[in-house]
Amino acid sequence: MTSPLLEVQNIWAGYGSGDILQGVTLRIERGEIVATIGRNGVGKSTLMKTIIGILPVNRGDVYLKGETITGLGAEHRAWCGIGYVPQGREIFPELTVEENLLMGETINARKQRPRYDLVYEYFPVLQERRRQSAGTFSGGQQQMLAIGRALIGRPELLLLDEPSMGIQPNIIQEIGRALVKLNQEEGLTILLVEQNTGLIAQVAHRAYAMDKGRIVATLSQEKLADRNALVQYLAL
Ligand SMILES: Nc1ncnc2c1ncn2[C@@H]1O[C@H](COP(=O)(O)OP(=O)(O)OP(=O)(O)O)[C@@H](O)[C@H]1O
Numbered sequence: 001m002t003s004p005l006l007e008v009q010n011i012w013a014g015y016g017s018g019d020i021l022q023g024v025t026l027r028i029e030r031g032e033i034v035a036t037i038g039r040n041g042v043g044k045s046t047l048m049k050t051i052i053g054i055l056p057v058n059r060g061d062v063y064l065k066g067e068t069i070t071g072l073g074a075e076h077r078a079w080c081g082i083g084y085v086p087q088g089r090e091i092f093p094e095l096t097v098e099e100n101l102l103m104g105e106t107i108n109a110r111k112q113r114p115r116y117d118l119v120y121e122y123f124p125v126l127q128e129r130r131r132q133s134a135g136t137f138s139g140g141q142q143q144m145l146a147i148g149r150a151l152i153g154r155p156e157l158l159l160l161d162e163p164s165m166g167i168q169p170n171i172i173q174e175i176g177r178a179l180v181k182l183n184q185e186e187g188l189t190i191l192l193v194e195q196n197t198g199l200i201a202q203v204a205h206r207a208y209a210m211d212k213g214r215i216v217a218t219l220s221q222e223k224l225a226d227r228n229a230l231v232q233y234l235a236l
């Protein structure tokens with residue numbers, strides 16, 4: 001049996017005084033799009049930061065393709081094939097689109113050719129505006145740029161923290177379509193944190209519901225299509 005792409009085993013992590021994550025266990029198979037849902041402050045971003053390695057694990061283990069990456073820092077984990085788009089995007093507003101994308105090349109240690117063609121194919125607006133400074137962009141365009149920057153590093157697993165935040169509905173749908181296509185055509189595996197029920201139903205194959213630093217339910221795709229059920233988990 002092949003190992004899952006990502007396996008998180010009973011991890012405990014936080015910001016110094018006490019653990020926010022209280023024994024989180026999950027697994028993501030190659031080719032999946034999995035959402036992590038839950039109300040504000042339950043630890044969704046903390047989970048993402050612990051998987052990419054910005055936050056150390058106090059207890060438990062993180063495995064990528066069957067090998068432990070628990071002791072590796074964020075840079076090494078990126079080199080191993082994990083891309084990360086933080087909540088709030090964190091693009092460089094004073095730099096151009098091209099310069100922002102160039103930053104993404106530094107996290108590609110596997111020395112594969114950076115795929116600007118791929119990024120521009122999925123997000124044509126980035127090519128049209130490649131010489132403009134990113135600070136002049138709308139929220140949606142900045143999100144596309146943040147995703148593009150992560151894609152330049154050629155990840156196998158993309159971690160996306162609330163991509164819909166502060167973005168108008170039609171652009172959320174456009175980003176959703178790009179994510180589904182990246183998954184289907186490029187084989188990209190995606191773990192996203194999301195609270196937007198439309199985007200969750202549009203892209204996710206299943207979801208983990210979190211509360212108080214723990215996974216409290218696993219939801220199937222059928223369940224995700226039921227907006228009323230979903231809202232209950234978002235308002236746990
Ligand atoms: N840098 C930090 N230092 C100390 N505590 C933090 C820090 N970041 C988050 N926390 C705390 O950790 C807990 C979980 O926060 P986290 O950001 O993971 O929640 P979240 O589920 O992503 O919420 P949201 O939906 O609002 O983004 C909260 O109680 C928060 O106050």
Ligand SMILES: [Mg+2]
Nearest residue numbers: 044045046087
């Ligand atoms: Mg968050």
